[in-house]
Amino acid sequence: MKKILIPIFGNDISPRFDLTAEVYILNVDKSGHYQDERIVVLPQISAEHLCHLILTENVHVVICGGIEDEYYQYLAWKRITVYDSVIGPWQAAVSRYLDNSLHSGDILDKLKEDSIHE
Amino acid sequence: MRDQPAIEGLFSSPVALKALIDEIPMGILILGPYRRIITMNRALEALTGFYREEAAGIGCHHILRSRICFKECPLLKLDKHSEPLSYESDIINKDRQRIPIRVTMAPVIDTSGEITGYIETVEDIRAINTHDAEMHQAFSYSHIIGKSPKMERIFQMLPLIAQNDSSVLITGETGTGKDMLAEAIHESSSRAKGPFIKVNCGALPETLLESELFGHKKGAFTGAVENKPGRFRLAQNGSLYLTEIGDLPLALQVKLLTFLDDKIVYPLGSSKGVHVDVRVIAATHRHLEQMVKAGEFREDLLFRLNVVRLHLPPLREREEDLRLLIDHFFNQFTTHFGKSVKGFTKRALDILKTYSYPGNVRELRNIIEYSVNVCQDEHIDSRHLPAYLTETPHEPKPRNEAMEAPQPMQTPPPRAAESVQGKNWAEIEKQMILDALYQAGGRRSKAAEILGWGRSTLWRKMKHYKIS
Numbered sequence: 016m017k018k019i020l021i022p023i024f025g026n027d028i029s030p031r032f033d034l035t036a037e038v039y040i041l042n043v044d045k046s047g048h049y050q051d052e053r054i055v056v057l058p059q060i061s062a063e064h065l066c067h068l069i070l071t072e073n074v075h076v077v078i079c080g081g082i083e084d085e086y087y088q089y090l091a092w093k094r095i096t097v098y099d100s101v102i103g104p105w106q107a108a109v110s111r112y113l114d115n116s117l118h119s120g121d122i123l124d125k126l127k128e129d130s131i132h133e
Numbered sequence: 134m135r136d137q138p139a140i141e142g143l144f145s146s147p148v149a150l151k152a153l154i155d156e157i158p159m160g161i162l163i164l165g166p167y168r169r170i171i172t173m174n175r176a177l178e179a180l181t182g183f184y185r186e187e188a189a190g191i192g193c194h195h196i197l198r199s200r201i202c203f204k205e206c207p208l209l210k211l212d213k214h215s216e217p218l219s220y221e222s223d224i225i226n227k228d229r230q231r232i233p234i235r236v237t238m239a240p241v242i243d244t245s246g247e248i249t250g251y252i253e254t255v256e257d258i259r260a261i262n263t264h265d266a267e268m269h270q271a272f273s274y275s276h277i278i279g280k281s282p283k284m285e286r287i288f289q290m291l292p293l294i295a296q297n298d299s300s301v302l303i304t305g306e307t308g309t310g311k312d313m314l315a316e317a318i319h320e321s322s323s324r325a326k327g328p329f330i331k332v333n334c335g336a337l338p339e340t341l342l343e344s345e346l347f348g349h350k351k352g353a354f355t356g357a358v359e360n361k362p363g364r365f366r367l368a369q370n371g372s373l374y375l376t377e378i379g380d381l382p383l384a385l386q387v388k389l390l391t392f393l394d395d396k397i398v399y400p401l402g403s404s405k406g407v408h409v410d411v412r413v414i415a416a417t418h419r420h421l422e423q424m425v426k427a428g429e430f431r432e433d434l435l436f437r438l439n440v441v442r443l444h445l446p447p448l449r450e451r452e453e454d455l456r457l458l459i460d461h462f463f464n465q466f467t468t469h470f471g472k473s474v475k476g477f478t479k480r481a482l483d484i485l486k487t488y489s490y491p492g493n494v495r496e497l498r499n500i501i502e503y504s505v506n507v508c509q510d511e512h513i514d515s516r517h518l519p520a521y522l523t524e525t526p527h528e529p530k531p532r533n534e535a536m537e538a539p540q541p542m543q544t545p546p547p548r549a550a551e552s553v554q555g556k557n558w559a560e561i562e563k564q565m566i567l568d569a570l571y572q573a574g575g576r577r578s579k580a581a582e583i584l585g586w587g588r589s590t591l592w593r594k595m596k597h598y599k600i601s
Contacts, residue, residue: 031225051270081198081225096204100227102195120227122187 016050017110018042020074021105022065023054028105032082033062039105040072047113062086068097078108078117138172151185160234160255161239166248168193168208177255180234182227197238197255199224211240213248216409219370221258221323233258235326237370256326275317277310278461281453282585283446287314294441295321300393302378302438303416305445308495311416312376314445319372322413330364335380343385344401351401365398368411378438379419379430386431389413391471393437413438448490448497449561458494459485462501463513472505478514484522489561563598566591570600 019042021028022035029035036057042050046050057064066086067078077090078098090097101108103123111117139147145153150172154161161179164170170188174194178184180239183196194202200222201207207218216237225231235256243249274288294301295318303311312331319329348363365373375381381389392398393413397406415438424430448455459477467474477485481504488495499518508517515523565584573579581591597601 024203027195030195031200031203033225034200034203080195081227082227082229083225083231087229099229102191122191 016044018044019071019074019076019078019109020069020072021078021108022080023105025105026104028078028080028101028103028108030080030102032065032079032086032099035065035079036060038065040074041109043113050119058091066090076112078105078112144528145460160253160257160430161251162193162197162255164193164208164251164253166250168206168251170196180226180232180257181224189368193253197224197253198226199234201236206500208238208251211238211248211251213240213242213246214407215240215367216366216407218410219324219327221326226257235242251509258326261325275320275585276314276462277313277317278457279451279454280457281446281451284451284454286585287443287445290443291317292321294318294443296323297441298322298412300413300415300438301441302421303414303443303445304348305416305418306447306493307418308490308493309445309447310494311418311445312374313322314443315372315374315376315414315416317412319374322412324371328368329372329374331369331374331376332364334385335377336347339382339384342382343388343437346385347388347398347400349401350403353400357402360485363398363400365409365411366407369409372412372414375413375415377417377419378415379417379421380425381399383429386434390431390434390437436530448493450565452562455486455497458497459501461497463505466505470505472508473511474505474508474513476513478512481513481514481518484515484518487559488522557597560595563600566594566598566600 018040021039021041022032023029023037024035028087029037038055038057039052040055041052044050053119055068057068062083066089069090074095076096076098078101080100080102082097082099087097087099098108098112098117098119098121100120101117101123107123108117108121111121111123138150140150140153141147150163151174154163154172154174155176155252157174158176161174161181162170162177163172169190170185170193173185173188181188181198183198188196194206201220207220213216217237219235219237221233221235223231223233235258236253236353237256238253240248242250243251272293277284277288279285279288291314301315301318305311305316315331316329319325332342334342344353344357344361344363346364347567348361348366351357375389389398396410397408408502421430421435425432425435439482448458459482463474463476464473470487485497485500492499500522503519504513504517508514510517566580569580569583570577572583577591577595578588581588582589586594
């Protein structure tokens with residue numbers, strides 16, 4: 016069983032870990048099936064509080080956008096796997112993770128329309 | 134592969150946009166109408182850690198990751214008539230660094246007059262912030278020097294005042310440093326990279342001043358052959374410093390009040406207002422409350438400007454600063470003029486310490502500049518000081534020019550306050566102690582608090598002046 020936490024901003028992964036107001040938490044079993052999922056609205060916007068939540072929730076994997084090195088290193092030290100600078104819809108990020116093809120810095124969906132000039 | 138965007142019609146042959154914007158050392162971001170990135174320059178690639186190819190087509194908040202994106206995207210406020218907007222914020226780049234930035238954004242208007250996209254410049258202000266920390270050394274703030282309790286109180290308030298965006302009113306006698314204080318507020322504020330525009334309200338006749346401040350449309354009056362933006366619009370995203378606000382004609386006071394209320398300026402000859410984002414800092418050596426009573430200054434404007442008020446004390450009330458300032462100006466001018474003067478004789482220092490400085494810090498500065506220039510010896514003596522300090526008795530300046538701090542005391546001004554000018558330091562200090570004791574109802578601890586001294590200092594000085 017693995018617990019994944021993703022700071023979210025609408026349908027996308029939040030561009031900033033420290034300014035996130037909502038997180039998506041998901042439990043998946045060994046075969047990659049969703050066990051339970053929920054969205055938590057944070058009482059306070061703060062990187063410290065979010066780190067605290069990650070630890071108290073016993074999260075194994077964090078998928079986020081921009082994160083300061085201080086918090087990244089702290090989570091890594093706590094043996095939490097962090098995929099940072101990931102851009103795109105958070106549901107696409109979960110699929111990529113479950114496919115074992117997610118990397119830090121991935122741009123999951125170019126979010127482009129047909130033409131660059133729209 | 135898509136063609137690289139090019140600029141046509143500017144040079145004799147089309148030029149790649151990339152080649153043009155890459156030469157600019159400041160981050161540039163070009164967005165489409167839906168705030169998606171079209172391209173960015175090399176400086177922004179270095180700042181954010183993203184390459185333009187991967188960033189193209191993505192919403193700018195995913196790449197820039199600025200704090201302001203999380204509040205409300207400022208681009209949404211821009212319409213085709215908008216002036217550029219400027220904000221200080223921070224970003225987190227791909228290297229996980231948090232970087233303070235200043236971002237300026239403007240709409241891109243096509244030839245038919247419609248918004249076709251946006252352009253943003255992003256400036257890394259880490260160096261400026263470090264410089265700020267160096268600027269605020271002990272006993273000084275920006276270029277203002279002092280360690281007296283009254284100045285320390287101002288230094289403590291300044292960072293807070295600078296960071297909020299309220300109007301500021303600076304009062305103080307001539308030569309106390311009102312201009313420097315206004316600049317210090319601007320430089321410490323989030324508008325520091327914006328313009329600091331100074332207008333002397335007493336220097337121009339009413340009609341010219343109105344056009345100077347608010348601008349005019351072509352043909353608004355005889356001689357108005359071109360549109361003029363006016364100082365308010367020039368100060369966009371910065372601060373407008375209105376010095377000698379007490380000399381502002383009543384008609385313009387109304388216009389200024391209107392601006393302070395709705396932040397819109399109406400150029401002469403135009404019925405259409407222009408929204409400008411400017412912080413107003415006003416200063417005067419006049420007593421505005423008295424002017425209100427005399428009907429020379431609008432009470433509502435005073436209330437509006439009085440949101441934050443800073444009073445700079447005259448030099449005669451800054452005993453602790455006098456030696457500090459003498460040494461500061463001495464070092465400054467000996468270095469500047471390359472003189473090998475080592476210091477002052479005791480006699481010269483005594484004269485400097487007992488003079489009452491009606492022209493305040495400016496006068497002290499001029500005295501030291503003169504003395505350093507004139508002195509050919511190792512030490513500045515009394516003969517090197519300006520003659521008026523040693524030869525003729527000093528004529529004090531009329532009191533009506535001087536200002537009291539805005540309601541510094543609960544009680545009416547002490548009985549002898551009107552005769553403070555023209556006395557030497559010892560007399561002034563003695564009077565200050567008596568006044569404080571009077572205010573404190575004889576309680577020494579309270580009097581020491583009013584003076585900003587420790588109890589032992591007050592006790593020592595009372596003993597020195599034989600005050601029982």
